[in-house]
Amino acid sequence: MSSLKSTGCGRSRPAAALPTPDAEDTLQTPFQPPQPKPISDVKHIVAVSSCKGGVGKSTMAVNLAIALSQLGHSVGLMDGDVHGPSVHTMMGVSGEPAQEDGKIVPAEAHGVRFISLGLIAGEDTPVIWRGPIVGRVLQQFLVDVNWGELDYLILDLPPGTGDAQLTLAQSVILSGAVVITTPQIVAQEDVVRGGEMFLKVGVPILGVIENMAA
Template identity: 45%
Template sequence: MLTNERILQTLKNINDPELHQSIVDLNMVRNIKIDGTHVSLDVILTIQGCPLKAKIQQDIEQALKEIGASSVSITFGSMTEEERRNITSSLKTQNATEQGMPKMLLPESGVTFIAVTSGKGGVGKSTVTINLAAALARLGKRVGILDADIYGFSIPAMMKIGQKPTMIDQTAIPVISHGVKVMSMGFFAKDNQPVMWRGPMLNKWIRNFLTNTHWGELDYLLLDLPPGTGDVAIDVAAMIPQAQEIIVTTPHYAASHVASRAGVMAQHTKHSILGVVENMAYFESNGEKNYLFGQGGAEKLAEELHSHIIAQVPFAQPEENTGSSVYDEDSVIGEVFTHLAEELIY
């Protein structure tokens, strides 16, 4: 038999797709009316034009029909400013301490921070970040990417993300792509305009990305750092002393030579180095490997840093013409990153 209590208990199992909390606990379900086996109700969304409204409607209709409803009518509305402020206040309590420190930085959070860096641009640092994140997500881990390359943000374009984060008051809900939560300055820069900031503003935005983003529960947060040893790298080292680093280079001597500076900086800031990833290591044709950028640079870099090479990524095009730089799980490069993710996990 359909009752208000049974309907609420059933809908309690449905989460808001962005906040990942029960729509009942968020007080989004209101004005339930039952007429025989027909159910009507109001669903009050956090914002007007919620991009996942259709998903919420589908989940509610399916859940109620499973307990006996023959038809379901849903009227959508949006929360008042006061209701949104209350949710924002609740999210901030979940995300930060009373002193404003992001709770994910506390040891008990269980989040593993991996900073991906390089000595120079163009060596594939962002490619490594997004493909490692996607591989970790495929293995069942809860993963986020913070695109900390404020000047050279590229993660949204590389992951073919066409939407922007939902904003609830001053709190951002990350966009999810390939099972990974993503936050980037690229979501906020208009028409690909350059960001022209000095050190203090960079620090502020990195801290905002950590504090005022509702990351939810994460196992891993990957930070795509700008190349080199500038302000952002220094700030991240100070804010996240427990972060581990992956150094990305190509086999070319010049790339590995400048990458050693990023590695030495990691050592100076007490960040542990997980290892070196050699990108564009070779091109394979007819079973023969061609070393377009030479050989030996990554080995020399790993030796200088008292570390080791944890992956060698060959040249390859994504198998599907999707425009995304995330490689398919079954592709040659996809398998490389699966093996790397497994090594990091196990």
């Protein structure tokens, strides 16, 4: 398998198995995700989504993962917000993850195993990737991380309804999605679009959380 590496020129890129950002510019066909399939030894995969940034989506994903762990479940958390990873900061962990038997070993905190590009790319390294590259990295996080046996794998999706969200929704069998919004009218209008995206790809909406309401 390939690991993700941080280059010394101010941009991060996947290793040889994935194209570099520059190479991606020459791709002639769009990235086509495989048919949805389960992840071995993972019982339930739940996506946490929002259509706008700044609504507390990652905070909710982290809290959901920790709460499930405190209830006695084995839980993993994947930071899919490639352009703005924050899960590692919220979990209080830094440093590049190890590799074992050809797979990335997830970090662990508060009883939750997790992976974030922030552990690999560095705090100040911009991630200058287009949709096809992001899709490949997210798939690598799903299949090339040694998650072990999990009751729940929580996916913290990037905000919006673009390539990254569709890639994850179409790559694995999702048990459902939780959509995060805020009381503002603009945010609530966007959450309808986000819900429609999941319904169109056959993913049930488990709930909508209105954050920052008080």
